[in-house]
Amino acid sequence: MLLLLITPVALMFYYDAKLHRVDALTNYAGRVGDTPGTTWLVVGTDSRADLSQEDKDKLATGDSDGARTDTIMLAHIPTSGKPMLISVPRDLYVPIPGQGSHKVNSAFNAGGPQLLVQTVEQFSGVHIDHYIEIGFGGFDKLVDAVGGVEMCLDKPLRDPKAGLRLPKGCQTLDGAQALGLVRTRAFPNADLERVVNQRKFFSALMSKATSPSVLLNPFKLIGFANGAVDAVTVAKGDHLWNLAWLAFRLRNPVTTTVPTDGDQVTDDGDSLVPGETTSKFFEYVSRGVEVPDDLLTASTGSVIGN
Numbered sequence: 001m002l003l004l005l006i007t008p009v010a011l012m013f014y015y016d017a018k019l020h021r022v023d024a025l026t027n028y029a030g031r032v033g034d035t036p037g038t039t040w041l042v043v044g045t046d047s048r049a050d051l052s053q054e055d056k057d058k059l060a061t062g063d064s065d066g067a068r069t070d071t072i073m074l075a076h077i078p079t080s081g082k083p084m085l086i087s088v089p090r091d092l093y094v095p096i097p098g099q100g101s102h103k104v105n106s107a108f109n110a111g112g113p114q115l116l117v118q119t120v121e122q123f124s125g126v127h128i129d130h131y132i133e134i135g136f137g138g139f140d141k142l143v144d145a146v147g148g149v150e151m152c153l154d155k156p157l158r159d160p161k162a163g164l165r166l167p168k169g170c171q172t173l174d175g176a177q178a179l180g181l182v183r184t185r186a187f188p189n190a191d192l193e194r195v196v197n198q199r200k201f202f203s204a205l206m207s208k209a210t211s212p213s214v215l216l217n218p219f220k221l222i223g224f225a226n227g228a229v230d231a232v233t234v235a236k237g238d239h240l241w242n243l244a245w246l247a248f249r250l251r252n253p254v255t256t257t258v259p260t261d262g263d264q265v266t267d268d269g270d271s272l273v274p275g276e277t278t279s280k281f282f283e284y285v286s287r288g289v290e291v292p293d294d295l296l297t298a299s300t301g302s303v304i305g306n
Contacts, residue, residue: 015225016240020233024113024131028097032121036288038079040130041117041245043108044071044182044198060063069108070183071134071198074110074126075250081290083253085203087195092258093271094123103268113235123274130242131235132288138231140175146208148172151181151201159186178205180240186303192257199255206250254297 024041072088090105096119097111105121117128143149152170164180166173173181184200187193214220228243261275277295284291 011222011225012240015229018229018237019226019240020229021238022113022131022133022233022235024117024235025237026114026117028118030120030122031098032125032127035127035286037076037285038129038130039077039126039285040075040132041045041120041128042071042073042075042202043113043116043131043133044073045069045108045133045135061235069105071195072104073122073195073199073202074124075246076126076285077261078285079288081254084285084287084291085250085253085255087199087255087257088120089195089257089260089272090191091144091270091272092260093264093266093268093273094119097122098237102265103271106268106271124140126282128147130238130246132246133233134231135145135233138229142206142224142227142231143173143175143178145227146205146214146220148174149178149201149208150206151178151204153264157181157184157186159184162186172280178306185287195257196255203250203253203255206247207252210244210247210251221293254291254296259295259297 021194026075049108069090072090074086074088076084076086077085088104090103092104093101094104095101096104096107096110099106099113099115104116104119106115109111111118113133117131120126121128150170150172153166153168156168157164157166159180162180162184164184164186166177166181178201182194182198184197185191185194208214209224214224225240228240232243234243259277259281260272260275261277262273264271264273265272281291281295284295
């Protein structure tokens with residue numbers, strides 16, 4: 001009996017020690033103080049550092065060096081109301097400390113996680129408590145470990161650049177198909193539809209990972225843990241149990257995109273400009289209370305549900 005209790009705890013500490021960590025949450029002059037609730041910055045990068053050439057060919061990732069932010073989301077657990085998964089469009093034009101105003105995704109390129117965290121905190125007024133970064137390497141294995149994730153599409157999706165070919169309707173996506181779905185921008189409104197699909201998939205993956213079919217199956221659970229330590233980087237001070245808590249809280253969140261005042265041509269090209277609705281939206285988030293429906297964006301992605 002004692003062995004049955006010790007083994008899961010020992011495994012948790014074993015996998016926790018294997019997590020990749022980065023110094024993302026550093027203090028700086030004028031940093032936003034603690035705000036109510038708990039907020040994670042969730043970043044998806046196109047890093048191919050851990051992929052073999054065979055993996056790159058299989059997943060249609062290409063051979064670009066370095067890492068760029070394909071996904072920026074805030075996972076916000078308020079003091080009242082439902083958890084939120086908030087997409088930050090990568091074309092949002094904001095002040096980046098020391099760089100002037102640019103699209104928000106350029107912060108990661110210029111200064112890595114630290115500068116991105118500082119940028120998001122300063123334009124949102126929301127204190128970032130935790131950080132999680134997910135690269136291409138290991139993402140497909142993470143999905144395959146839980147037996148795939150069911151998604152329902154309202155139309156067929158084709159994107160040779162992302163290696164994506166999916167029919168309309170409900171289907172279980174394997175790791176390679178899931179990576180194609182969250183990468184593709186082959187839509188009339190490009191990134192704005194992609195971010196909707198990304199957060200719907202992320203929520204569905206969290207729901208599957210915390211389902212009895214995974215938690216009560218040692219083979220799937222250990223496979224998911226192995227995939228997580230390969231695919232995920234967290235902030236120093238974050239632990240596996242923090243990730244588990246986040247996964248349980250994001251089983252059925254409110255999902256939305258940061259509202260803006262629309263398009264504008266800037267020095268960075270076509271950009272999305274923050275405005276009064278952006279400020280109002282983050283005022284609620286920074287207070288840790290429920291955001292009114294009129295500040296939430298309608299879900300118009302290709303994935304049905306959520």
